[in-house]
Structure formats: C-alpha cells, structure tokens
Amino acid sequence: MSEYQKLIDEAQSAADSSQNAEELGSARSKFLGKKSHLSEAKKELGKLQESDRAAAGKELNEVRELIEEVFEQREVALQEEAWNLQFESERIDLSERLESLRRGHLHLITQARDHLEDVFVGMGFTVAEGPEVETAWYNFEALNIPDWHPARGNFDTIFVNLGSPEEVMLRSHTSPVQVRTMENHQPPIYIVAPGRTFRTDNADATHLPAFNQIEGLVIDKGITMGDLAGTIDSFVQAFFGAEVKSRLRPSYFPFTEPSAEFDISRSDGSWLELGGCGMVHPNVLSNCGIDPEEWQGFAFGFGIDRLVAMRYQLDDIRELVVNDARFLRQF
C-alpha cells in the first residue's frame, strides 16, 4: 500500500489545486485515465505470479476507489463553491418592494350590500331589483300613500321631468321593487330589495341625496307579527353578532299596519334605531293583486350607508360618493 500512498497524496493535492470542473477533469484523467499509473499497473498484473495476482489486484482496486473518492469529494466541493458564488452574487433585499401588483377594492357599499344579501340568502330570501326612476304608482299610490297624504311630504321626493308634473320621480325608497314583485309573482314571496334611493337632502356629514337601502318582504299564509320580530332578530344576530338584541316600537308607515321601528342594542345598554318595519297593509296587497284574506306578510327596511358609516365610524358620509382612491383603498 505504502508505494501507492504517495500516489494518493499526489492525487489529493492535484484535486485540491483544481479550481474548476475543467482542471479537475484533466487532473482526474491524469490519475485515473487510460494512461495513468494505475491503468498501467493494472496491465502489469498479468505478469505477476498467480498467487500474488489476487492480492495485488485487490490493492489496486482499493487505491483506485480511494482516488476516485478524492476527485468526487473535490467535485462536490467545487460545485458547492460555484453555487455559493452564484447565490452571493444574486443576493436581493426582499424589502425593496416595487408594489407592481395590487388587488383593487370593492366599494364599502358593495361590501355591505353583499354581506347583507348573503345573510338574507342564508335565511331563504332571494334578491330582487328594480328601476331607480319610478312612477307615482310604484313609489306612492300602490303603497297606500294617496296624493294628499301628509306622509308624502316626509319622502322629500326628487321629481323627474317626464310625464305630467310629479308623475315620475327618482324612487325615494326601494319599496317600488316590492310592488313590482307582488304584481308579477303570486306568493309565497321571500325577497330583499337592495338599491339606490334618492331624496332632496342636501349633502352634509350625515346626509346624501343619493343613498342606499335594503328592504325585505315576506308574503305567505299565516305570517304574523311574531314572525316579523323573529326574522329581524335572526338577521340582527347573523349580521351584528349573537350578543346583539333587537326590539320593535310602534310607529307609522302608510304601507304597513301595525307598523314599528326596530332598534338594536348597543354594548353600553342603549338602543339604536336601525329601520322601519310592519305587517303589509291590506290595501297594498289588494293594489298588487294579492288577496289579503288569503295571504299575510311583513316588510322591513333600513339604510345601508348609515350602517356602513356606523361600522367604520366614518365622520363624513360624503366620503362614500367622493371616490377618493385613498379612501377606497382602505377597505
């Protein structure tokens, strides 16, 4: 073995001094190639006595394996070095963000409307929609608000120059959608009608002339005011959280009777008025071609903008229509 130790040491030093794959390759062939000392020695084996041949062959193989390992190790080391060099040269500070990719944002009103729709769909409702410009029939008369009725004044209607004066208007609530649904479908009816509504309110921190509402309508056999209170309760818990309570207080709307305001509880124990509701007035059912002796129902409604303003503590509701991207991108 000792006569080969020198060879092994030489191979080791040749491998170690190789600085790349090419140098390593030529060094390798020098020690392990066809013209290498080892290959020559293997050819000489035949000349040995048979008794010595096996031992000498074994020794030669062991030496070859050792030298191969030397070069393999060096190859691995060189590869690693090369990777490390590349990695070092490619180092990047990942905090250097270019912000080239950005997801957009749904408007807060859309987010709230989608959420409300999802809650009501989960409760078995479908979503109905209708035009924003309406006739007096759909906005008032079918809803039991004749032209002389003092309640008409409460709606602060924006009229449109179509038809005769005050005959066509921007809807002042989404209730016309209820009328259209009842005219076109026989009960049972379970709908919510979200959408834009309009009133002659000057824009200020808490008012907009164009805002959004969602209303619900249920018409079925034997629907009671208890069902109304229970449905409001289920909705309030699904939307605001299980700890939030609701209550009804007597109120007045021409299109429902009995009518109520509904309040939700706040964490400080006080109540917040959220919207109006009531049992659909028999005149409204008759106006829409539904027999009030056979069917009963309830309706409810509230403003989406106010809800959004409350939830996100907006101090000025006009933010919702200015469309400043710095506002839109916050949510």
Next chain:
Amino acid sequence: MKVLLSWLKEFAPEIDGDPVSLGERLSHLGLAVEEISILGEGLEGVVVGRILDLRPHPDAERIQLVDVDLGDGSATQICCGAFNMEVGDHVPVATIGSVLPDGLEISQRKLRGELSNGMCCSPAELGLGDDHDGIMILPKDSNGSSAGVPIAEALGMQRDVLWDLEVNANRPDAMSVAGVARDLAASLGIPFTYPEYGLAEGKSKLSDLSSVEIIDPTLCGRFAIRAASGVSIGESPLWMQNRLISLGMRPINSVVDISNYVMLELGQPNHTYDLAKVPEGHLSIRRANEGETITTLDGEKRTLVSEDGVIANIQGEAIGIAGVMGGLSTEISEKTTDVLIEVAWWDPPSISRTVKRLNLMSEASMRFRRGADYGENIERSLDRIGSLLADCGAEIASGVEEDTGNLPSRDSIKVRTRKINSLLGVDLSAKDMKSHLESIGFEVSAKKEHLSVTIPTWRWDTATETDVSEEIARMFGYENISRSVPKGTAPGSLTEYQKNRRRVREILVGVGCDETMPMPFLAPGDLRAAGLAEEAISLTNPLVQEESLLRTSLLPGQLKVVAYNQSHRVEDLRFFEIGHVFLDSPDEMLPDEREHLSVALVGAHVSEIVDLLYVLGSELALPNLQLASSELPGMHPGRAAEILVAGKPSGVIGEVDPRALMSYGIDGRVAWLELNLGKILSGPLGKRSYRSVSKYPSSDVDLAFDVPESVTSASILGCLRKAGSNLLQQVKLFDAYSGNATEEGHRSLAYRLRFQASDRTLTDDEVSALRSKCIQLVEEKTDARLRL
C-alpha cells in the same frame, strides 16, 4: 310635540314614575321620546335684575354694557351681546358662581377691557324653550319680579319634566297634552279625565250677535263659534307664558296665547276674529272661486283655486283660508274688544292640498291635515278658551252657534278576533281585546268571534280592522309578542345575473381596479365636455344645478373621479363602476334605464383594456365577442371600437378622446370600456363543455405577414382559425412591428400556431398542408401577404 309632566297630571293626576321610565313607556306607545329635560333645576344663582343703564362698549360694536340692580340697589356691570332690552326691564341674570342647565359656569370676565360680572340670559339658556333670540324680558306685573328674587320664584316655576315626542302622522290625538295623557294613563292603568272648566256665561246671547253657515259640506264637518266681549288685549298670565315657552311657543298677547294654549292642551286648532270687523257676525264656509284673492295674516296676498276652502263674510268676501291661515281684515288688534272664537273640523285631504300648494305649514294646519277631533272636544275647546278669556276679565256670550257638514262615519266596525290573533301572532280573547281598546276610548261590544268597535272621534285616521289591530298590539305591547320565524321558507339564492355581476366585480378587483360609486347626477355641460350627446333627462327639483341631469353614460362621472384623484396627486388610478344610466324613451313613461359597467385605466396602453375585455368575455363565456373599429362619441377617433356580443352592439372600448380629457383637466391617456352589463348578462351566455386534453405531441408553426393598415389582426386570426379548424389548438399574435423593414403604411404581424390532434400524432406532411392552407386563406381573403 312636547309635553310637561305637570300638565299631563291635570288629566291623569296619578301619573308617577321617574322621567326615564315614563319616557320608555311613551316610546313603547309609539310616542318616541327624542329628548327629556328637567325644568326648574340648575337655576340657583339666577336672579331677577333690574336694568339701570345701557351704554355702548367703548371697544366692541356687538357688545353693550348693562348696569343691573341685583336687589341691593347698586349697579353691577355686565357685558351683553343682545340689544332687545330697555332701561327698567327686568331680566334674568346668572350671577358669578352659578352654573346654567347646559353646564356653563359663570365667572367674572373681562371683555375688551370691560368687566362682566354675570350674564343676562335668554329663555333657551335657562332651559326654557327654544328661544335664543335675545334676552328674556320678564313680565312687569308678575308679583315676584323685583330685583334680586330668584328667577324660579319670579317665574312661578316648579320642578317639572319636559318630554319631546315624535308623533306620527296617524296620531292626531297625540298632538295634544290631553291625548298623550290618555295613552299614558291607559298604559299605566290609571284614570284619565278632563277637568271641569266651569264656564260662566254672560247675559248676551250669541245667536243675537252671530251666525254661521256651511255652504260646502264636503269641506267642513263642523263649524262652531263662541263670542267674548270686553276683552282687553294684554299679557297672558305668567304660568301660561311659562308653559307656552316650554312647549316651544313664543308668548304674544293674551288672546293669541290662550288660543295657542288650548290648541296644545286639547289638540283643537282655533281661530279668533275681531267681531267688529265681521259684518253682522256672519261667517259662511265655501270653496274658493278660481282666482279669488285674499290677504292673509302674514300680509301676503294669495290667489286661490277652486279646491281651496275659505271662510267668507256676509258680503261673500273671503276673510280666511279654511284650516290654513286667517285673513288680515279681521285680525285681532290692540283696539279689539269683542272676539269671535272659531273651532272647526276640516276635511283633511282638502286642507292637505291647500297647505301643499301654498306651502303654508303651521301648527294648526298640521293638526287639521292629520284629522282633528270632530266630537265633543270642539265644545270643550270653546268652553276652555271662553273660561280662560273670562279669567282675563272678558264676558262670554251664552250659547254656541254651529253648523254641520259631512262627518266621518261613526258606524261600528266588525273586528274578527281570529284575524287579529293571526296577524299579530298572539292568542288574545275577545275580552282582552275589548279592555285594551276601551282603555284608550274605543267603544267596544265583544262577541266570542268578533268585536263591534266604534272609533273615537279623535282618531280620524283609524277606520278598519287592520287599524284596530295596531291599537290592540300597541296596548298589548309589541315587546310582549312572542317571536317566531316563518315556516315555509324555500332555499334562498342569488340569480345567475347577480352571481355573474359579482364575478365581474371580483375579476376587476383582481386586476387592481378600485370600485367607485359616484352619484348619478350630472351638471349641464358635463356630457358635452366628455364629447357625448347632450340630451339627458332633467330633474324637476334639483338640489343644485351641478346635480340637475341624469347621466346617460358612466363616462362623465368617472372622468370627474379621475380628475379629482389626479388633482390630489393619487397615482396608479384604475377604476371600475357598475351603475344605472337613463336614456329618454319617448314611447314610455319611464326612461330606458340600463345597468352599465365601466372601466378606466389611467395611463395604460389601450391594448390592456382590450385584454381585460377578453378576460371578462372568457370568464362570463360571452358568445362571439368581437370588436368593430369605429369612430365613437367621447372616444379617440383612431383608438376605439364598438363591442359586439353575439353580433349585437353592447358597448364601447378604446381610449378616451384627448379633447375630453383636456376638458376635465386629466393628464395622460385613459383606456376606457363601457358595457351594457344588463344586456349581456341577461342575454344567452355560452356553455362550457368538456374538451379532453390531447395526449399526442403538438407542432408549432410561426407565420409572419406583411399587413396593410386597412386589414385588422382580427380578420387574419379569423382566417387562420377557419383554415386550421379543429386541429388548430391555439393561435397567438407574438410580434407586431412597423418600421424600416415594412412598407410605408404596412406592419408586420407574426402569429404562432400550434397544431394538435386528439387522436394521433400529426405527420410532417399534415402540418405542412395545414400551414399552406392557412397562408392561402389569409392571402385570399385579405391583403396581407406572407413575409418571406
């Protein structure tokens, strides 16, 4: 409507409870409490001051210096911002150290070099009513009003509770102290009674002085009068003034104050005439003649129409507008000694129409519109006014003159107990219902199955079984109705349209667009500035001119949003909007209202918006989505196309006309698309069917064409697809350029075609044949030529 605890107790003496829980009870009766105030508290340290001297502040125009005697005879100087008082007046003065009801602490201050040793107060500052205009001048004849006397004592004030109630349009009865007391007493289960007024009538007979006649019975149900003589017009008693102030009315003189007091107390508006100015004391009630004029109490000359009602004198001249406002010719003046007092019931729709037309809202007309009491409250009110005038020294003529017209039916109505229980979701007996209704003055006889209900005269708005159900629910208590949920609900869902619309939003948000929601109003000129047709539907009563038109396109609104954001230096603007536009539809009453989608990519190349459209098209499976280059309003003439879906025009795409951008003050280019979303989502959408992915190798072929400008890439693609048929698995434009290597007005378009069969490997010969077929069809159908 505001009510005072002390006043309520005159009708229901047993009312007891703390202000908050009584307020809760009122709210649960449908009389929502907006505010509770405690009166007569927090006035320690406020005393009567007698004004000794008034002089200008040397350095401040809007302040004067007031010397007051606070009871010790010496002059105390106060700086005051009001100028409505005179030397000798008695005024409330908050002395140093006192704290007013609103929490203001009074200390010695120096205002521009002059000391102020207290504050002269307005009624509002003392928590007495809403009057902020000027310092409260105390009545001179009040007993305790000598300087230094505590103000509460001087005003005869006791601790009292004031509730401000929101009264709904169906509760005419609750527009009075008595009506609120009736509800509250019923809810508390305590007695409610009207006090005895004990009117002593004089010797003269009213029938000798006056007469009335209803000519139009549809206008007036009852018209009743009394007369008082020897009336001296002066200040009303202090206790009355205090109550009027608390309820938000300003004391005027004894006759006006009594009139208002009784309206607030009993809910019956009334009117007083100077009898000397009413010839023969005769009043008649009729509709106005078309174009008839009258000068009303406010000095305005008003022209009437034939549906208005008037009170006329014996000569037939209108001397008042029925239920709305009296005439100037019979107004009470300081010289008035004899007074006619009118209490009437007017047809609510008639009054409503006149009020609306003349825009004359008043405390009286508000009560008439809702339906005043047409029963014995009319006589009660006349007696109450008479007795209060008598207290002021007048003599009341004996008797009441009255005529009647058409009154609401007082027939009893049938109320089915089963229907009430089914509507409310309760299980009340006929007896329970009867007692709830009787507690608020309904007359009821109960059978087992139904009730016969007579509606009280003070509930004009109540006439049907449903109306009665609300009264039962109110008195039973909404909070006592047990809660349930409807049993028959089917599964809910969004429509395909709604789901697809949400999908559109998600895609756009996914590519970095923010959703905007501007109001749908435009200013005149907005459409023209955007290069669009100017016709738009206008509003009858816009709040401002800038919001007087309804949009016909989402473009102007979105350009405003872009301009706003650019002017605030916000970058990377990519917006979308889904909203309604309104087009005039001459044959229909309502406009042609459409739901549109718009996308604005600021600073983007126009090809990006086209890519975006095709992403939407593929996601929604829009059938046969195509672009047809075209010059379109509002769009760059060389960079715009009409969007066709299933061969039908469905929107526009391209770049906004730079002239429009200039008008809106926008920098850079804006890539734009506006789609009739309603139309494409309601129309048929393509079906998605499974196509197996081929396991065989594919072959790519690149073809570059020399293309004159008149030939579109879409037309070349059409040829390639047609020629390649189902073996053409994919084709893509991968290079486009124009320059030295192309002829003038030509460009080079290079396409990569991938051929693949689903059942075999295509041979070289097959691919080569396909290639030739593609080239041949392009060259045959278009002027494009293969580049060699």
